[in-house]
Amino acid sequence: MAVVELDSDPSGIYLRAALGLLPARRGHDLPDREIVRRGVTVDRDHLARYDRVCGFRLSDTLPATYPHVLAFPLAMTLMTASDFPFPAVGIVHVANRITVRRAMDAGEPLDLLVRAENLRSHDRGRVFDVVATAFASGENVWTGVSTYLRKNAGKSEGHAKRDHPPTPDPTAKWKVPARTGTDYAEVSGDRNPIHTSRIGARLFGFPRPIAHGMWTKARAIAALDGRLPTEYIAxxxxxxxxxxxxxxxxxxxxxxxxGHWDFRVDGKRPHLAGQVTPP
Known part of the structure; x- marks a missing residue:
């Protein structure tokens, strides 16, 4: 596997993503390449802003979802490369699995590694995994696996409509304000216009901007703060x-x-379903 080492976060990733919509010859397989950035340090002010946006208590321990934000620029570097088989714009984040192997202190430098793997068929197109791993002093402390869907051409959202069973009585109600998309974009670097712009959302078939899936997951994990084991899979x-x-x-x-939990987020229809499992 080829290794590409970065010494800083890349710039212009959404410009490259937009340019990726232009007709071009692409590879048929996922690139056999790993993007690496070593010695990544946490900005405490940024961490505090992230905690506030996602509902975590301010702490020197990293939330389980925070390394995903640190690794996101590396993932976008991989997915906006010219040999990646799909344009980055238009793929759908359908699942995420995080493994926390121990508590991570905000003062620990992290080595981040990102690769793509397991391209496979799906009833709505093709899916693949982007795997991000964080090491501290040579120890694997965190892994995140994000599964993305590239829909088949011509598949409409109406094809996926179905009756949903009644949702359970909620433990809590959340008011999710309109600024959630732009607030999370600022702290995550994920500035996809479907989350921040009414026009951008409408281009992809949504009547108004939508919340980031990883904000919803982070908000759910924050709601379980203090009740989760030190090591777990979410x-x-x-x-x-x-x-x-x-x-x-x-x-x-x-x-x-x-420490096993089932959790979910629902409106008129289900938004997220998840489990926490100790190792």
């Missing part, structure tokens, strides 16, 4: 997007005393 499937603004319900149910 696995979610993203369902229907949250239109901004919205009011949604959060439901969390413990399965046992060992």
């Amino acid at each position: 696995d979610v499937a993203f369902k229907q997007p949250i239109l901004l603004p919205s009011t949604v319900g959060f439901t969390a149910v413990p399965r046992d005393s060992a």
Whole structure:
């Protein structure tokens, strides 16, 4: 596998993503390449802003979802390369699995590695995984696996419409304001216009901007703060997007005393379903 080392976060990734929509010859397979950035340090002010946007308590311990933000520029570097088989604009984040192997202190430098793997068929197109790994002092402390869908041409959203079972009574109600998309874009670097612009959202078939899926996951993990084990796996499937603004319900149910949880976010339709599982 080829290794590309970066010494800083790349710039202009969304310009490259937009240019990727132009007709071009692309590879048929995922690139056999790993993007690496070593010695990444956490900006405490940025961490505090992220905590506030996502509902975490201010702390020197990194939230489980925070390394995803650190690794996001590397993932975009990989997915906007000319040999990547799909344009980065238009792929859909359908699932995310995070493995926390120990608590991560904000003062620890991290080495980040990102690769793409497991391209496979899906009933709506093709899916692949972007795997991000964080090492601290040579120890694997965190792994995130984001699964993305590239829809087949001609598939409409109406094809996916179906009856949904009644949603459970929520543990809590969340008001998700219109600024959630732009606030999370500022702290995550994910400035996809479907989250920040009404015009951008309409271009992709949404009547108004939608919340980032990883904001919804982070908000759910924050709601379980203080009740999770030190080591765990948080696995979610993203369902229907949250239109901004919205009011949604959060439901969390413990399965046992060992740290297993089932949780979900629902509005009129389901938005997210997830589980926390200790190793």
